[in-house]
Amino acid sequence: MITLYGLALSSYTAKLRIALCAKGIDFVERDPPGGYRSDAWRAIVPTGTLPAIDHDGFLLAESEAILEYLEDCFPEPSLLPGSAQDRARARQLARLHDLHLEPRVRALFPLVRDPALRNTLPALASALDERVGMLERMTSPAHPFLAGPTLTLADCGFAVSLPLAALILKHLGRTLELPPRLLRWQQAALEHPAVAAGLAPWRVATEAWLSSAGVPS
Numbered sequence: 001m002i003t004l005y006g007l008a009l010s011s012y013t014a015k016l017r018i019a020l021c022a023k024g025i026d027f028v029e030r031d032p033p034g035g036y037r038s039d040a041w042r043a044i045v046p047t048g049t050l051p052a053i054d055h056d057g058f059l060l061a062e063s064e065a066i067l068e069y070l071e072d073c074f075p076e077p078s079l080l081p082g083s084a085q086d087r088a089r090a091r092q093l094a095r096l097h098d099l100h101l102e103p104r105v106r107a108l109f110p111l112v113r114d115p116a117l118r119n120t121l122p123a124l125a126s127a128l129d130e131r132v133g134m135l136e137r138m139t140s141p142a143h144p145f146l147a148g149p150t151l152t153l154a155d156c157g158f159a160v161s162l163p164l165a166a167l168i169l170k171h172l173g174r175t176l177e178l179p180p181r182l183l184r185w186q187q188a189a190l191e192h193p194a195v196a197a198g199l200a201p202w203r204v205a206t207e208a209w210l211s212s213a214g215v216p217s
């Protein structure tokens with residue numbers, strides 16, 4: 001049995017939930033024991049981050065390590081393409097998400113609650129646009145998904161972070177402009193049943209977070 005420790009509002013939990021749904025793996029979802037960022041949770045997972053999984057007593061954190069572990073334990077359906085080159089490219093894109101794009105989305109979080117920081121929005125939005133442009137250039141026009149004709153682990157993080165960026169920017173009165181290949185990708189990704197299921201609790205929690213922050217002045 002797999003327990004997914006995470007929270008509805010957590011982007012990386014949603015990334016992993018999408019992968020679990022895509023692989024058709026049965027799982028139960030629980031809040032982290034003791035709560036987010038608690039000492040009790042850090043005693044279980046030293047990084048204190050979400051998500052983590054418990055697979056029959058084996059505990060693992062870090063979403064990429066978890067995705068690779070799930071791929072090893074539950075190879076079908078695979079979330080990696082067939083050739084060594086294509087698999088490497090999928091992993092490269094997944095790292096691009098975690099290391100280069102998601103932090104630029106996360107940098108917008110403080111602006112949601114603190115109007116005093118809104119003067120930093122143009123610089124933060126253009127830093128994000130730069131990373132979106134990088135992703136567009138790394139995406140093939142030949143396929144609807146980022147690393148091939150089907151959903152792979154390369155898609156799971158972006159399928160959360162790009163809609164999140166769009167929602168936050170909209171809340172702050174701006175629009176996330178996606179270039180053509182990413183627009184086509186977004187449509188394919190959001191229509192994928194695993195993405196829809198994986199994002200459902202995250203979307204409710206994110207919309208509640210943004211509306212509780214009030215309308216920015």
Ligand SMILES: N[C@@H](CCC(=O)N[C@@H](CS)C(=O)NCC(=O)O)C(=O)O
Binds near residue numbers: 009051062063064
């Ligand atoms: N590299 C980690 C990042 C996970 C992460 O940053 N999760 C956020 C929630 S979405 C978190 O736990 N933040 C709390 C913290 O960093 O203390 C992964 O891929 O799992």
